[in-house]
Amino acid sequence: MNLPTFDINKVNTPCYVTEECYLKHNGEILKSVQERTGCKILLAQKAFSMYSSYPLLQNYLAGTTASGVYEARLGYEHFGKETHVYSPAYTKKDMDELLKYAGHFVFNSIRQFVLHKDKMAGKECGIRVNPRFSTQEGHEIYDPCAKNSRLGQTLSSFEEDVEKYGLDGVSGIHFHTLCEQNSDDLYKTAMVVEEQFGKYLSKMKWINFGGGHHITREDYDIETLVRVIEHFKNKYNLQVYLEPGEAVALNAGFLVSEVIDIIDGKVNGERDIAIMDVSAACHMPDVLEMPYRPKILDSRNVLAGEEGEKAYIYRLGTPTCLAGDIIGDYSFDSPLKVGDRLVFCDMAIYSTVKNNTFNGMPLPTIYYNTDDELKVIRKFSYEDFKSRI
Numbered sequence: 306m307n308l309p310t311f312d313i314n315k316v317n318t319p320c321y322v323t324e325e326c327y328l329k330h331n332g333e334i335l336k337s338v339q340e341r342t343g344c345k346i347l348l349a350q351k352a353f354s355m356y357s358s359y360p361l362l363q364n365y366l367a368g369t370t371a372s373g374v375y376e377a378r379l380g381y382e383h384f385g386k387e388t389h390v391y392s393p394a395y396t397k398k399d400m401d402e403l404l405k406y407a408g409h410f411v412f413n414s415i416r417q418f419v420l421h422k423d424k425m426a427g428k429e430c431g432i433r434v435n436p437r438f439s440t441q442e443g444h445e446i447y448d449p450c451a452k453n454s455r456l457g458q459t460l461s462s463f464e465e466d467v468e469k470y471g472l473d474g475v476s477g478i479h480f481h482t483l484c485e486q487n488s489d490d491l492y493k494t495a496m497v498v499e500e501q502f503g504k505y506l507s508k509m510k511w512i513n514f515g516g517g518h519h520i521t522r523e524d525y526d527i528e529t530l531v532r533v534i535e536h537f538k539n540k541y542n543l544q545v546y547l548e549p550g551e552a553v554a555l556n557a558g559f560l561v562s563e564v565i566d567i568i569d570g571k572v573n574g575e576r577d578i579a580i581m582d583v584s585a586a587c588h589m590p591d592v593l594e595m596p597y598r599p600k601i602l603d604s605r606n607v608l609a610g611e612e613g614e615k616a617y618i619y620r621l622g623t624p625t626c627l628a629g630d631i632i633g634d635y636s637f638d639s640p641l642k643v644g645d646r647l648v649f650c651d652m653a654i655y656s657t658v659k660n661n662t663f664n665g666m667p668l669p670t671i672y673y674n675t676d677d678e679l680k681v682i683r684k685f686s687y688e689d690f691k692s693r694i
């Protein structure tokens with residue numbers, strides 16, 4: 306459990322604070338996996354694109370991967386090293402731009418690759434495959450193996466394309482099926498991928514295991530990960546890539562907020578509501594989409610409890626007009642007051658990259674906390690809202 310190392314009363318709320326010390330901690334773990342196995346680990350920027358930290362992360366990672374043109378450009382310009390990109394379909398216009406930035410292109414099918422093949426001289430090209438082997442339950446929105454998935458080619462579709470187009474120019478296989486998972490699920494998935502696509506692997510130079518590996522989580526089994534990597538490396542002589550997003554910035558950031566009003570529920574025989582100066586819909590959309598329940602620290606760094614765990618129960622509401630924009634029901638040791646600060650944990654990932662100004666909500670300030678200073682990276686204003694509509 307990472308606690309803020311900065312003074313939560315010294316920042317303007319609402320704000321995201323990313324902490325360099327925690328990025329370093331994650332970086333060290335990822336670096337050691339690379340040193341032990343020879344694999345290369347890329348930052349999946351869709352989870353975390355805070356480029357002010359790229360000069361630090363360059364020391365630990367082999368490059369970046371992108372979901373499209375803007376991320377590819379950001380990685381190329383600010384991170385350097387290797388730039389990879391994957392998209393379910395590239396337009397000609399995207400491709401012309403991407404060619405300037407990316408060295409590795411992952412295509413959604415051999416047919417997609419063939420459409421762009423004439424431009425790919427000097428590039429590494431891979432195909433995303435889909436083993437349709439689901440190891441997660443509960444959130445289909447994050448399961449690429451769900452029925453009718455558009456993400457990657459199934460074995461039969463892949464084989465049909467091999468018949469039609471051959472594999473000339475294809476040097477990599479990519480799969481991405483995990484989400485916040487441990488290496489036992491990677492192991493099971495990798496075995497299925499091998500069973501299905503093994504006969505093509507000896508023709509390849511690299512294999513990319515995608516993201517969703519929670520490598521930096523305390524209970525993550527790194528030894529199993531190492532064994533899976535070494536299996537593919539030794540048996541097929543492949544360069545193994547991993548492209549986690551979450552694991553790079555896991556537990557490395559906080560969203561600091563303040564209580565702006567308390568609604569006394571007892572009047573109506575209902576729950577007390579604390580209205581915060583942050584919105585789930587705008588500032589932590591995964592809380593509603595995934596959905597998940599963020600850990601919260603009170604102003605004395607004590608974890609808020611489950612609904613009935615502590616004496617004072619509140620629903621944490623938000624200032625938007627969306628009825629369902631609720632962060633959750635939490636309990637505290639003492640009553641909340643207007644002006645109290647609450648800290649949402651693990652808010653470096655899928656937060657700044659996803660936030661929005663629905664309802665005209667201001668975007669939280671972004672801070673970066675290093676050993677030397679607590680730096681404001683970006684403050685937002687009315688213009689940021691106005692300029693996008």
Ligand SMILES: *Cc1c(COP(=O)(O)O)cnc(C)c1O
Nearest residue numbers: 349352481515516517549550551
């Ligand atoms: C989302 C995604 C990632 C990163 O996933 P995390 O869950 O953030 O580790 C990597 N590769 C692809 C293709 C993705 O779609």
